Amino acid sequence: MASDDHYLAVDIGGTKLAAAIVTGSGQVVRQREVPTPSSEPEHLVTRALTELVADVCATTPPAGIGVASAGPIDTARGTISPVNIPAWREFPVVDAIAEAVGGPPPRLIHDSTAAALGEHWRGAGAGSSALLGIVVSTGIGGGLVLDGRPVSGAAGNAGFIGHITADPVGEHCACGRTGCIETGASGPAMLRWARANGWTGHSTPELAAAAATGDATAVAAFRRGAEFLAGGIITSAILLDLDRVVIAGGVSAAGEVLLGPLRAAVIRDDSADIRELRIVRAELGRHSGLIGAARHAMTP
Amino acid sequence: MASDDHYLAVDIGGTKLAAAIVTGSGQVVRQREVPTPSSEPEHLVTRALTELVADVCATTPPAGIGVASAGPIDTARGTISPVNIPAWREFPVVDAIAEAVGGPPPRLIHDSTAAALGEHWRGAGAGSSALLGIVVSTGIGGGLVLDGRPVSGAAGNAGFIGHITADPVGEHCACGRTGCIETGASGPAMLRWARANGWTGHSTPELAAAAATGDATAVAAFRRGAEFLAGGIITSAILLDLDRVVIAGGVSAAGEVLLGPLRAAVIRDDSADIRELRIVRAELGRHSGLIGAARHAMTP
Numbered sequence: 050m051a052s053d054d055h056y057l058a059v060d061i062g063g064t065k066l067a068a069a070i071v072t073g074s075g076q077v078v079r080q081r082e083v084p085t086p087s088s089e090p091e092h093l094v095t096r097a098l099t100e101l102v103a104d105v106c107a108t109t110p111p112a113g114i115g116v117a118s119a120g121p122i123d124t125a126r127g128t129i130s131p132v133n134i135p136a137w138r139e140f141p142v143v144d145a146i147a148e149a150v151g152g153p154p155p156r157l158i159h160d161s162t163a164a165a166l167g168e169h170w171r172g173a174g175a176g177s178s179a180l181l182g183i184v185v186s187t188g189i190g191g192g193l194v195l196d197g198r199p200v201s202g203a204a205g206n207a208g209f210i211g212h213i214t215a216d217p218v219g220e221h222c223a224c225g226r227t228g229c230i231e232t233g234a235s236g237p238a239m240l241r242w243a244r245a246n247g248w249t250g251h252s253t254p255e256l257a258a259a260a261a262t263g264d265a266t267a268v269a270a271f272r273r274g275a276e277f278l279a280g281g282i283i284t285s286a287i288l289l290d291l292d293r294v295v296i297a298g299g300v301s302a303a304g305e306v307l308l309g310p311l312r313a314a315v316i317r318d319d320s321a322d323i324r325e326l327r328i329v330r331a332e333l334g335r336h337s338g339l340i341g342a343a344r345h346a347m348t349p
Numbered sequence: 350m351a352s353d354d355h356y357l358a359v360d361i362g363g364t365k366l367a368a369a370i371v372t373g374s375g376q377v378v379r380q381r382e383v384p385t386p387s388s389e390p391e392h393l394v395t396r397a398l399t400e401l402v403a404d405v406c407a408t409t410p411p412a413g414i415g416v417a418s419a420g421p422i423d424t425a426r427g428t429i430s431p432v433n434i435p436a437w438r439e440f441p442v443v444d445a446i447a448e449a450v451g452g453p454p455p456r457l458i459h460d461s462t463a464a465a466l467g468e469h470w471r472g473a474g475a476g477s478s479a480l481l482g483i484v485v486s487t488g489i490g491g492g493l494v495l496d497g498r499p500v501s502g503a504a505g506n507a508g509f510i511g512h513i514t515a516d517p518v519g520e521h522c523a524c525g526r527t528g529c530i531e532t533g534a535s536g537p538a539m540l541r542w543a544r545a546n547g548w549t550g551h552s553t554p555e556l557a558a559a560a561a562t563g564d565a566t567a568v569a570a571f572r573r574g575a576e577f578l579a580g581g582i583i584t585s586a587i588l589l590d591l592d593r594v595v596i597a598g599g600v601s602a603a604g605e606v607l608l609g610p611l612r613a614a615v616i617r618d619d620s621a622d623i624r625e626l627r628i629v630r631a632e633l634g635r636h637s638g639l640i641g642a643a644r645h646a647m648t649p
Contacts, residue, residue, distance in 0.1 A: 177503075178503050201479075202589050203590045209588060213584045214583075214584065217517070226620065284513045285588060288508065289502050291502065
């Protein structure tokens with residue numbers, strides 16, 4: 050692609066729908082977002098999306114279109130069934146966006162994979178040949194970029210690290226399995242554990258602030274979350290010979306409160322290869338998905 | 350490539366060194382192997398390899414060269430340090446083979462990854478878009494082929510499924526970690542468990558034969574191995590959105606004695622996506638590594 054080409058990038062989540070024009074060099078030059086009307090019927094959710102992309106595209110016919118979406122997705126069919134947008138089940142998002150804006154066929158990618166791809170292209174994953182990006186937030190998502198290419202998996206849902214098992218005798222998870230990483234390392238899980246152990250605050254940012262000032266329960270909550278997350282990272286590193294992990298999402302704002310014990314837990318593992326793994330914080334913030342979607346649009 | 354092009358394929362293991370000419374359509378047309386002189390000093394092991402490849406290449410200058418090796422390997426440096434060939438540590442195999450036979454630069458790949466790639470190209474993995482190949486033998490190895498491409502990882506050692514954790518409070522593993530899949534699902538592990546529980550035979554094939562005739566302890570030993578293996582398959586399937594698993598290696602000769610309980614354990618997992626995963630037996634036998642190495646040589 051030429052660096053002055055303009056790509057349409059779309060990022061579909063349960064909270065917001067975002068679209069932007071992204072240049073061939075990764076600059077976000079025009080961005081719009083609207084709250085996702087998650088509780089509305091299908092045609093209204095669809096209209097919110099098509100109006101958004103038409104608005105962003107009005108002045109610039111795109112050289113390519115990349116669509117990142119919350120999962121599950123089906124890249125072969127071009128459909129999405131985001132858990133938190135119940136009106137859309139096997140919704141043909143690729144066709145809907147193609148119809149709304151024309152141009153080249155939209156390319157669909159899981160939002161966590163797009164975030165990892167964005168960080169690999171223009172952020173904290175640059176230069177990695179085997180990258181796992183993890184989004185630690187209300188849930189835990191992940192995406193993989195191996196040999197410079199995003200890993201899709203059979204239907205597009207690879208990277209689902211929040212639901213591999215960390216504790217076989219642990220808590221029941223909303224997904225139906227037991228002891229998933231998400232049951233210990235998500236923001237709400239850390240918060241729940243801290244409150245059950247006497248901490249009296251109400252939010253993850255508060256918990257991070259308390260940990261930063263040395264509150265023992267808050268520190269322990271992040272340490273426990275880090276242990277869960279470390280298990281998933283170690284498993285992934287062994288299976289995929291990773292050289293870097295990029296941590297993003299709201300909870301990553303806690304910074305060293307989370308990353309410190311996370312690195313310690315991974316280093317403690319008796320595997321020389323894993324000790325060379327770098328664990329770093331994401332750099333692109335909320336733009337990572339859009340930038341990754343644009344990158345996906347421009348890669349053959 | 351043209352289907353009548355001829356490729357040199359090399360497969361380096363602790364027991365044997367194999368080399369072959371493989372056609373562009375995957376036919377093995379000329380194969381030689383020698384026992385690996387594993388306890389000899391470096392120059393004798395190296396000589397065994399270079400004489401072997403020169404012999405196989407004598408009449409046919411290859412269109413490409415693919416080298417599969419037991420790990421650890423380092424694809425960027427072109428070196429190998431196979432656990433069971435102590436004389437070779439960071440041995441520059443790519444340079445040694447290039448010097449011995451000339452031709453295009455050899456391309457290095459992990460032997461488990463080569464086996465998976467061979468099965469994907471010409472065996473039980475055909476048509477898969479997200480394949481895990483597992484070799485169940487004295488140890489347990491694995492290789493990944495995603496979107497049709499072999500997954501290397503940072504240094505070439507991706508797919509190391511034998512050493513992800515199945516049982517956090519399990520047996521100590523030779524790798525230094527605890528409860529690795531290999532501690533329960535390898536041939537020797539199943540044999541050890543069966544003998545500790547009163548079975549009096551001496552080999553894995555005997556154990557498989559006993560299980561096939563309904564010996565309760567033998568059946569239980571394979572079931573236990575299947576449970577360990579299922580844990581790694583489930584984790585990999587969640588992380589990589591797999592659509593197929595191909596089981597190879599000596600222990601896979603047990604067939605349904607292993608595959609039956611393996612499928613049952615995976616299906617029992619509460620995840621709809623995993624239920625669609627197909628678990629099948631490898632088709633290429635001992636040629637899978639050579640065929641995969643040749644495929645690697647011909648893929649840009």
